[in-house]
Each structure stands twice: as C-alpha cells, then as structure tokens.
Amino acid sequence: MEVEEYLGRSRLYRRLRSGPHGQLVERYAARLVEGRLVRHGAWRCLNVVGGLLSWIAGRRYKLVDLDEQVVERYLRHRGRRQSIQPGDRAALKRWLLVLPPLTPHERIFKEFDAYLRSERGLAPRSIVRHLPVIRRFLHEVCSGGAAALCKINQEDVIRYIERHAKDWSPGTGKAMCWSLRAFLRYLHHRGLNARPLADCVPSMRRWKLATLPTYLPAAQGKALDGCDREMVMGRRDYAILLLLAKLGLRANEVATLTLDDIDWRASEMLVCAKGRQRARMPIPPDVGATIVAYLRSGRPKSSCRRLFVRTLAPHVGFASGCAITMIAKAALDRVGIEGCAHRGAHIFRHSLATELLRSGATLSEIGQLLRHENHGTTRIYTKVDIDALRTLSLPWPGGVQ
The missing domain is CATH 1.10.150 (DNA polymerase; domain 1)
Structure with missing residues (x-):
C-alpha cells in the first residue's frame, strides 16, 4: 500500500x-x-x-x-x-x-485545573503548585476516584494535616493548607462533597520576619566565573546568572523572557513579574553585551521566541523557572560555594538587595528595583545590616553592649 x-x-x-x-x-x-x-x-x-x-x-x-x-x-x-x-x-x-484514557485521579486534576483557570483566574504557574499536594491527598484519603469524593469527611482532612504538617518547613506547610482549602472549596462548589470542608483546614502559625535572608558574601560572589563562556551552554548560563545577579530577576521571570520583550533602542526589557504584572527594567551595558554575545554565538536556531532556549533538541524555552534554579545551583557547585541555607536562583536576588543596602540605598529604592508590592517585604533586608542594628541594641547588664 x-x-x-x-x-x-x-x-x-x-x-x-x-x-x-x-x-x-x-x-x-x-x-x-x-x-x-x-x-x-x-x-x-x-x-x-x-x-x-x-x-x-x-x-x-x-x-x-x-x-x-x-x-x-x-x-x-x-x-x-x-x-x-x-x-x-x-x-x-x-x-x-x-491517547490513553485518563485515570480517575488524572480526570479530577484536569477538571480542578480548568476550574482554577476559568473561574478563579489563577496563572498556570500557580496551578502547578497545587497539584502535588492534591495528588498526595487523594492517594492517601480518596483512592476510589471521583465516586469517593463525597465520602471525604472532616476527620480525614484533619488526620491528613496532622500527619504531614511537620514534613517540611512552616512555609511549605502553609502552602499545603492553602492547596487543600482550594481543592475542598472546589469540591463543595461543584457539589462533589456536601460538606464545606475548607473551613476545617487549620491555619499554620508562621512568624513574620523570623529568619534572615540568605545571601552570598562578597568573597563568594564569583559564581559567574564558573561558566565556561567558550562553550555554548556557558554563554547562555552566564547571561542567565547576570540577569539574576545584576537585576534581581526571579527564576520564572528569566525563563519567560522573550525576544520581543527587549527594547534595544531604549535599553529596557519588559518583565512578566508576579501577580501578572508587567514591569520595565533597564538593561545595564554589561548585561546587554552578554545577551548580545549569547544571541550571536550561543543561541541555537529556533522558531521559539523565548530568549533562552535549551541547548539540546528540541530547542524550545524552559517549561518553568525550575530550570533556571538548577542552572544557579550548578553554578554555585562549580565554584565550591557552601554554607548557604538556600541554594538556587533566589540567593542572587537576596545578595543584590543586601549589597545595595550596605552601599547606602534606601529601602524604597530597593523595593522599586525588586518590584515589591508591599514595603514590608523589603524590610526583611534591614536585619542583615548588623552594624546599623548595633546602634539600636539595649545595653547589656554590666555595661557591655
């Protein structure tokens, strides 16, 4: 034939x-x-x-x-x-x-995903954070598929949270409860469970400003030097790390940059920030030169409009900011930077804010550069200025301060 x-x-x-x-x-x-x-x-x-x-x-x-x-x-x-x-x-x-038929749990995830997109207006990267929590919850509490959703009761929810509340950090525990509330609210809204179970999900206590931001000391700020710029991947990774270190971009903001977001005449780039906000950022000369070097002799030929694409076929953009985080971790490992509580893309953002504060920049200026909507988010960096905090400390009994 x-x-x-x-x-x-x-x-x-x-x-x-x-x-x-x-x-x-x-x-x-x-x-x-x-x-x-x-x-x-x-x-x-x-x-x-x-x-x-x-x-x-x-x-x-x-x-x-x-x-x-x-x-x-x-x-x-x-x-x-x-x-x-x-x-x-x-x-x-x-x-x-x-295509193979959907499993009962996959069908639930798909319908929950559509609900979050169409009725709650969540962005795709926010929806992705819900699914691992819901997948684990259904595996333990509701293994019978959609027909068993109506049998979930208050005791099931509370026992599940008690089992897993201390599995991770307080912040991750709060995110788990947030995902469970959203899913249980969806079940009640769609009539899949007659009980308003979202009300029984407890709030996990997490003290604000209880931790110090992790940053790279000046002696260890050479993570960019580990990129071999003679190689295609090294030129790409160097440009990515420079955006993290010089502009304080988040991992997902770097991953979603497109060629159309760069205005070379105005030396600006349009960044898709958190909360679906669009922010214009200046392009310093060294950052612009690095991006140009990557585009001319590092970026594979591709119809994809993402600025950074995979070096191996298919030459498409990264699926999420996780790839940027892995590039940052690999850069820290190459130069032997250790002793950091958090090793990823966000440490470059914290390091930039810390360096600006020690150089005399105001909190308002730092918040504007980092695109913080709440000034309280920027105040966390005041805790790393130890010399300034010494002037506010009370005298210790015995005269020693």
Whole structure:
C-alpha cells in the first residue's frame, strides 16, 4: 500500500517514532494505514502532530492535558506562522483518539485545573503548585476516584494535616493548607462533597520576619566565573546568572523572557513579574553585551521566541523557572560555594538587595528595583545590616553592649 511504503521511507515518521511518544506515534500511523490516506495526507498528518508535540514541549502542557480546547489553541498558534489546511483539525482529533484514557485521579486534576483557570483566574504557574499536594491527598484519603469524593469527611482532612504538617518547613506547610482549602472549596462548589470542608483546614502559625535572608558574601560572589563562556551552554548560563545577579530577576521571570520583550533602542526589557504584572527594567551595558554575545554565538536556531532556549533538541524555552534554579545551583557547585541555607536562583536576588543596602540605598529604592508590592517585604533586608542594628541594641547588664 502507498501509505505503508511511505511510512517505511519517511524520515519524519522515524524521527517521531524515536521520540518520547514513539508508541503513540506507531498507533497513530496504524490508524493512517487503516484509513487508507494517500502519501501526502499521511505526511501532512504526521507533520501537524509533530508540530503539536514540539509546541506542548515548550509549554506547561502534558499529554493528559490535551483536549479539543488545547488543539484549537495550537491551531491558532500554527495559523499565525503558516496556512491551516482543511484536514489539519481532523488529523489532530485523530491523534486525540490514540491517547490513553485518563485515570480517575488524572480526570479530577484536569477538571480542578480548568476550574482554577476559568473561574478563579489563577496563572498556570500557580496551578502547578497545587497539584502535588492534591495528588498526595487523594492517594492517601480518596483512592476510589471521583465516586469517593463525597465520602471525604472532616476527620480525614484533619488526620491528613496532622500527619504531614511537620514534613517540611512552616512555609511549605502553609502552602499545603492553602492547596487543600482550594481543592475542598472546589469540591463543595461543584457539589462533589456536601460538606464545606475548607473551613476545617487549620491555619499554620508562621512568624513574620523570623529568619534572615540568605545571601552570598562578597568573597563568594564569583559564581559567574564558573561558566565556561567558550562553550555554548556557558554563554547562555552566564547571561542567565547576570540577569539574576545584576537585576534581581526571579527564576520564572528569566525563563519567560522573550525576544520581543527587549527594547534595544531604549535599553529596557519588559518583565512578566508576579501577580501578572508587567514591569520595565533597564538593561545595564554589561548585561546587554552578554545577551548580545549569547544571541550571536550561543543561541541555537529556533522558531521559539523565548530568549533562552535549551541547548539540546528540541530547542524550545524552559517549561518553568525550575530550570533556571538548577542552572544557579550548578553554578554555585562549580565554584565550591557552601554554607548557604538556600541554594538556587533566589540567593542572587537576596545578595543584590543586601549589597545595595550596605552601599547606602534606601529601602524604597530597593523595593522599586525588586518590584515589591508591599514595603514590608523589603524590610526583611534591614536585619542583615548588623552594624546599623548595633546602634539600636539595649545595653547589656554590666555595661557591655
């Protein structure tokens, strides 16, 4: 048959079959053979499916997230770059049919995700934080799937929190309760559980300003020197670390930067900050020169508009700020920086604020640079100015201060 002969010689089919979804691609190709599509039709179907898989790899979507709404979103994206053929939508719907059915828990996650997006207006990166907590909660408390959601009671919730309240830090414990409240509120809102169980989730005590911000001492501020700028990955990582250290950007803010966010004439960049805010940041000359060096001789050729992309194929943007955190951790490890309570991208932000405070910058100026909405968030850095705090301490009995 013509389709079978084409699949045997097609480099596109071999590439997709050797990818992470090879078994599904083989099943999809079998459907193409059964449908007796001509060779050009088979190529077009595989091409559209390959584009969809590359598109979801650069975003937060997984195979379990694929449905007709996501397919329509992808087709709009594809339509901005090339023409959409009449059979493209049918090819993608045929792909949805070969996907494995959702497990009961995956179906619950998918519906909860849609609720948070459409009715609560949460950003995707906020929704992702809920899912690990809910997955563990359902595994322990409600292993029977959606039919057992109505059986969850107050004792189940309280016992679960008592078991896991001290598993992590107080901040993570508060986040666990926050996720549980959101999920239990969703169950009651949708009528899946008649009890308003969100009211029985306790509040975990966490004292404000109880800890010191972690920062890199001046003698250890050479984490950037560990990047080998003779290598492609080294040039990319150096540019990323410079944005963290010089501008105090958050990991997710670096990961979501696009080529269109940089205004070279004005020497500014548009940053997607927390709370869906958009902030303009100046580009210092050394940062701009480093980005230019990366774009000219470090960034792989890619249609992706993200500023920083993966060095290994597929050359797409990072799925989240976790990749930026891992790059920062690797940089600290390369130069042997130890003794830090937190080792990640945020330590560069804390170090910048600490250095500015010791250089005489005001809290208002630091808060403006770091884009803090609340001045109380900036006040935590006053605790690292030990010399200034000594003048406020009371005399110790015996005359020693």
